[in-house]
Every structure is written in C-alpha cells, then in structure tokens.
Amino acid sequence: MTTTTKSVSQRDNKFETFMWRYMRWSGVLLVPLVFGHFAIMHVINSVADISYEWVITQRWSFVGWRIYDAFLLWFAGIHGFNGLRIAINDYVHGESLNRVLNILAVVLMVIVLFVGTAALVLAPTTPVTLPTG
Amino acid sequence: MEVTLKVRRFNPEQDEKPYFAEYTLKDVEPVDRVLDLLHHVKWYIDGTLALRRSCAHGICGSDAMRINGVNMLACKALVQNLIKGERGTIQVEPMYGLKVIKDLVVDMEPFFDHYRSVMPFLVNDTIPEGGRERLQTPEQRERFDEGTKCILCAACTTSCPSYWANGTYVGPAAIVQAHRFIFDSRDEAGADRLAVLSEENGVWRCRTIFNCTTACPREIPVTQLIAEVKGEIGRR
Numbered sequence: 001m002t003t004t005t006k007s008v009s010q011r012d013n014k015f016e017t018f019m020w021r022y023m024r025w026s027g028v029l030l031v032p033l034v035f036g037h038f039a040i041m042h043v044i045n046s047v048a049d050i051s052y053e054w055v056i057t058q059r060w061s062f063v064g065w066r067i068y069d070a071f072l073l074w075f076a077g078i079h080g081f082n083g084l085r086i087a088i089n090d091y092v093h094g095e096s097l098n099r100v101l102n103i104l105a106v107v108l109m110v111i112v113l114f115v116g117t118a119a120l121v122l123a124p125t126t127p128v129t130l131p132t133g
Numbered sequence: 134m135e136v137t138l139k140v141r142r143f144n145p146e147q148d149e150k151p152y153f154a155e156y157t158l159k160d161v162e163p164v165d166r167v168l169d170l171l172h173h174v175k176w177y178i179d180g181t182l183a184l185r186r187s188c189a190h191g192i193c194g195s196d197a198m199r200i201n202g203v204n205m206l207a208c209k210a211l212v213q214n215l216i217k218g219e220r221g222t223i224q225v226e227p228m229y230g231l232k233v234i235k236d237l238v239v240d241m242e243p244f245f246d247h248y249r250s251v252m253p254f255l256v257n258d259t260i261p262e263g264g265r266e267r268l269q270t271p272e273q274r275e276r277f278d279e280g281t282k283c284i285l286c287a288a289c290t291t292s293c294p295s296y297w298a299n300g301t302y303v304g305p306a307a308i309v310q311a312h313r314f315i316f317d318s319r320d321e322a323g324a325d326r327l328a329v330l331s332e333e334n335g336v337w338r339c340r341t342i343f344n345c346t347t348a349c350p351r352e353i354p355v356t357q358l359i360a361e362v363k364g365e366i367g368r369r
Contacts, residue, residue: 013328013331013332013333013335014331016331016332016333016335016337017331017337017366017367019337020337020363020367021367089299089333090295090298090299090338091298091299093299
C-alpha cells in the first residue's frame with residue numbers, strides 16, 4: 001500500500017477563502033443590480049428605443065447611474081470570470097493547458113473591465129456627433 | 134417478486150469496456166436487500182461477480198455502490214424501497230469517480246489518501262490536568278457528534294459531481310473527518326487541518342450540491358458539516 005502525505009502549509013490559503021466570500025456577497029448584490037438593469041433596459045424602456053443618445057442623455061448624464069453600472073460591471077465581471085476559473089480548474093487537469101486557460105481568463109477579464117470602466121469614466125455628458133465620411 | 138438485476142460488470146483483463154449483465158431472480162422477498170440479490174447471483178448463478186462486503190449490516194461500509202443511480206449500502210437497500218409492484222428492475226453499478234478494479238470493486242486508495250491528508254486523529258501533546266483524562270462537557274462532545282458516525286464507505290465522496298470532475302478535491306468524507314477533530318475541544322491541530330482545507334482542493338470545491346447528504350447511509354448532514362468548516366475558515 002502506498003501512502004501519499006500532502007505537505008501541510010502553516011498558512012491558510014487566503015485567496016481561495018477571499019474569492020469564496022466574494023462570490024457569495026457579489027452574488028447577493030447582483031440580484032438587485034441585475035434585476036434593476038433588466039427592468040430599466042428591457043421592461044420600462046424598449047430596446048428598440050435605446051441608443052447611444054438615449055444612454056448619454058437619459059442615464060449617464062446622472063453620475064449615479066454610472067456608479068450603478070460600474071458596480072454591475074465589476075461585480076458581474078469578477079464573479080463571472082472567477083466562475084470560469086473554477087470551471088477550468090475543475091475540468092482541465094493538464095497543468096500547462098490549465099495555466100494557459102487561467103492566464104487567458106485573467107487577460108479577458110482585465111480587457112472587459114478596462115473597456116467597460118473606460119466607457120463609464122470617459123463617456124461625455126452630452127451626446128457627441130461623430131463626423132461622418 | 135421477480136427482480137431483474139442489472140449489474141454493470143467489467144473485468145479489465147477480458148473486457149474492452151464495461152457492460153450491463155442482467156440476472157432474473159424469482160421469489161424475491163420485499164424485505165430482501167440488494168446485497169442478498171448480489172449474493173444469490175454470485176453464489177448460484179455466476180461466481181465471477183466481484184463485490185466487496187464485510188459485516189453486511191451497515192456498519193463496516195464495504196458495500197457502498199450505486200443502486201438505481203443513487204449511492205447507498207447494498208446491505209441497507211431493501212428491494213421493497215426500490216420496486217413498487219410484483220416485478221421490476223434494479224440497476225447496480227460501482228461507485229463513480231474511483232477506478233474500477235473489477236465489477237463492483239473500486240480502488241479506494243485515492244479516497245483514503247484524501248482521508249489521511251486531513252490528519253484524522255486526535256492531536257494533543259499537552260498533559261491533561263491531573264495527568265489522567267481530557268475532560269469534556271456533554272455540549273462539547275455533542276458539537277462534533279455527527280462526524281463520529283462516519284464509516285468511511287465513500288458513498289458521499291463518490292456521489293459528488295465536484296469529485297467526479299476533479300479527483301484532487303479532498304471530498305466530503307475527508308471534510309467530515311476533519312470536522313470531527315476541528316470541533317473537538319480536546320484537539321490542538323485544528324489550524325493545521327483548516328490550512329489543508331482552505332487550499333484550492335479543500336472545502337471551496339464544494340458547490341453545495343447536497344448529493345453527499347442524500348447518499349450518506351449514516352444520515353450525517355454532510356453538506357452542513359462542510360458549511361461549518363467553511364465558516365470556521367472564514368472566521369479566522
């Protein structure tokens with residue numbers, strides 16, 4: 001009979017513990033955030049009417065909605081990509097492929113959060129008409 | 134009663150892949166157990182059938198297997214609870230997530246490796262007051278009572294989809310064993326066990342699916358105990 005003894009680290013794995021907590025709290029917060037978003041974008045307003053001008057004039061002209069959307073972006077973004085990381089670690093057992101996919105997931109998450117945050121911060125308060133042609 | 138017993142069989146020395154063998158058993162009593170049916174097949178129909186069992190009374194935990202899609206002990210599974218009416222089919226498979234050695238016998242070593250990783254023994258090097266007993270109140274004893282009921286049958290761990298997906302997950306049974314000592318007032322190695330269980334392959338791979346709680350033949354609230362260990366790690 002073979003016995004494998006795992007090395008016992010003296011410290012707790014703070015990252016995994018933190019992410020577990022993050023998933024729980026962000027999950028709770030995402031319920032009102034997502035339903036609010038859904039109500040505004042799909043129930044109260046029709047997607048047929050929503051345009052760049054509408055977003056700038058009706059929503060993002062008020063900084064509170066930008067903060068609301070920023071919360072949605074960051075909580076949903078990190079929640080979703082951490083879920084992807086967990087799924088990768090559950091199902092991809094090859095060490096090198098696991099690492100490549102994990103790095104890819106982090107890179108994708110950074111891009112999504114960066115582009116979203118840039119849009120929220122840099123979008124003008126009045127619609128800008130882009131030159132045509 | 135007439136029972137068609139479908140047994141998933143596999144002999145790696147002969148078979149390319151597993152297959153279901155069907156045995157029709159007549160004059161089965163409703164209070165017969167699945168283990169009785171398997172015994173009948175092995176003793177009177179096909180002696181090559183391989184299965185594990187020791188006490189045959191729900192104590193040793195040797196005969197955990199997948200019966201009609203749910204992990205249970207063959208010695209505690211009554212035919213009358215599996216079949217309604219005078220005839221029916223019972224499907225028996227080896228537990229999932231562990232390598233099949235032959236027929237219903239699986240390699241339990243990976244399971245016991247995880248068990249050992251949580252140090253399933255009392256750790257206390259200090260001499261108790263008076264040099265005799267380590268005293269405990271009934272409430273302190275009650276705190277970890279559920280975990281003491283575990284018989285290491287592996288029904289919980291091998292019913293866990295997280296464990297099926299990734300066998301490096303320490304699994305429900307090992308967490309139950311860790312719980313039994315973490316919450317024991319006499320033990321001093323709780324921090325070490327929690328360190329093991331806070332690793333990526335520790336408690337966080339539990340997705341609260343509850344299959345383990347359903348599967349446990351000792352009716353241990355496994356998922357609840359795992360949640361208590363998660364909470365204990367969270368509080369530190």
